[in-house]
Amino acid sequence: MTLSTVLGQILNKICNAASFYLASPQSSVNYLGRAAERLTAKLEDVNQEIAEAERNGQTTTNETRLLKRKAEAFVSEVAAIQRDYGAMRCLGGWSWNCVSINQRVSERMEEVSELISGVDVSKVAAKLPPPAAVELPISNNVVGMRSNLIQIVNQIRDENNSVIGIYGMGGIGKTTLLKHIHNHEDISKLKFEHVVWIVASQGCKLQKLQMDLAKKVRLKFEDDESEDDRVSKLYNFLKQKSCLLFLDDIWESYDLVKLGMEQVPAEHGKEQKRKVVIFTTRSEQVCTEMSADVIKKVEGLPYDQAWELFLKNAGEHVINIEPRITGLAKQIAEECAGVPLALITVGKVMSAKRSIEAWNEVLRQLKKSHMPKVTGMKERDPMLAAFKLSYDNLEDDNMRARLLCCSLWPEDFEIHKVELIQCWIGLGLIDEFDSINEAFDRGHFHIETLASACLLELIDGEIHTTKIKMHDVIRDMALWTASN
Structure with missing residues (x-):
């Protein structure tokens, strides 16, 4: 070139x-x-x-x-x-x-x-990789729980404790306490790789617990796997991971090894991977059968804390209308015997009462409540009296029937509002309407009425949620009432 x-x-x-x-x-x-x-x-x-x-x-x-x-x-x-x-x-x-x-x-x-x-x-x-923990929705009310809360968080922190059992009667506040423990800021500082919350409920089988636990830690099970296969998968997945497992409302003991929660010796030169299980139950025997290192009974609130909780739900502006109502309110709070659910339920009922005569009648009803034993509770159990008071206080028999209808769903079941309203319509508990939209509007109104009386719970506490549930103690008493 x-x-x-x-x-x-x-x-x-x-x-x-x-x-x-x-x-x-x-x-x-x-x-x-x-x-x-x-x-x-x-x-x-x-x-x-x-x-x-x-x-x-x-x-x-x-x-x-x-x-x-x-x-x-x-x-x-x-x-x-x-x-x-x-x-x-x-x-x-x-x-x-x-x-x-x-x-x-x-x-x-x-x-x-x-x-x-x-x-x-x-x-x-x-x-996404599974988060170590997801904060549970819960109210900020910790009346009477702070001492138990701090104590149990410290017991979780203690590396000598692997199994912690919390027991007490239904409605005493075990689940609320467990949720506050789960959400406590010190739990996140312990750096567990998995913090898992599972609701067991009566009749829960081991397979369901295994499936729920696997889902929370993003471990896949095949449909045809045997119990031994599931145990092996959980064990091998969790053996070199630290895990804090919350089991709410168990009614029988479970073999924690079959949930992969066995303590595995640390490999040479590596940090011990802790496995901690904390559960709630109504039975002290379940705690002993689970070989709990710590067994904690949740007692009713002392009177000063019970009064604080009742006052919060009934409203100071109502109780302080005049001294005689204040005196009656203190007696009614005492009748609730420190059971948080009873204090909340009765307090909500009394928040709409303004006359001395109404307060006198409510106190008289609480003192005369004598109901048969149900779900292991004593005949004079204050929660039964609290339920009967709320139940009798509903506006009419149709509203009471609507409440009893909710007990047809299983315990701890999240009921779709639409399905519940359809059931009410089918049973004739919503009638005399001009259009189906009017019937559903009326149904939502009734749900909010029952929720405001603390007889139904809105999921996550939000009024616009699509689901509701019935507290297990309320459901037990509703079934007893329906059976009579």
Whole structure:
């Protein structure tokens, strides 16, 4: 190749480059603008997919995050080029500013195709790793629980304790206490790799506990696996992981080894992976059968704390109407015998009472309540009296029948409001309506009435929730009432 040929090629490249950089950038700026519009539309689709994935418990992939940042930077830079080009004053359509614009366009041209093809809307998310713990929704009321709460958190902190049992009668506040322990800030400081909450309830089988535990730690079981297969999977998955397991409302003892909660000796030079189980039950015998290192009985509240809880639910403005009502209120709170659920239930009933005669009658009813034994409770159990008071206080027999109807669902079952209302309509407990919408409106009104009387619970405590449940003690008493 001769020198003149080489020089010709060099000059040709210079001329091509010069023709590009010295040309009017209008067409290339317009091209970039259209590309930026396509990317913007793709980014909107990606953001929608990311939002949907997060609602389904997934997270954005690292590749998507990187491409998203690049695409956003590209769109931003194109917008800056368009602004600069629009503000540029070209003499006869051209100026030296065109060189700068063309140079910036050239740089963006090289990445536009890669970005448009790289942003894949169908591959934006991956499953999240299971969180160590998810905070449980619960009220901030810890009346009478603070001492037990601090004590049990310290017992969890003690590495000599692996199994902690909490027992007491229904309605005494065991579940509420357990939730406050679960949410306590010191629990997160213990750095358990898995903190799992499972509701057992009466009749719960080991298989259900295994399935629930596996689901919480994101371990997959096959439908046809035997109990031994499940035990093996749980054991091998959890043996080198620290785990804090909360079991609420167990009615029988379970072999914790079959839940993968056996303490495994630490490997040489490695930290011990603790397994701690804390559970609630109504039976002290279950605590002993579970070989609990710590057994804690939840007692009724002392009177001063019981009065504080009753006052909070009945309302100071009601109780302080006059001294005689205050005196009657203190006697009624005493009749509730320190049972939190009774104090709350009766307190809510009394919040609507204004006359001395009404308070006298309520006190008389509580003192005369004599009901047969049910679910292991004593005949004069205050919770039974509290339930009867709330039950009798409902506006009519139809409302009482609506409440009893809720006991048809299993214990701890989350009942869909729509299904409950359909059941009420079918049983004729909602009638004389002009349209189905009116019937459903009336049904929702009745649900809120029962919830405000603390006879039904709104899931998560939210009025707009789609589900409700019946406290297990309330359900026991509702079944007893229905059987008579």
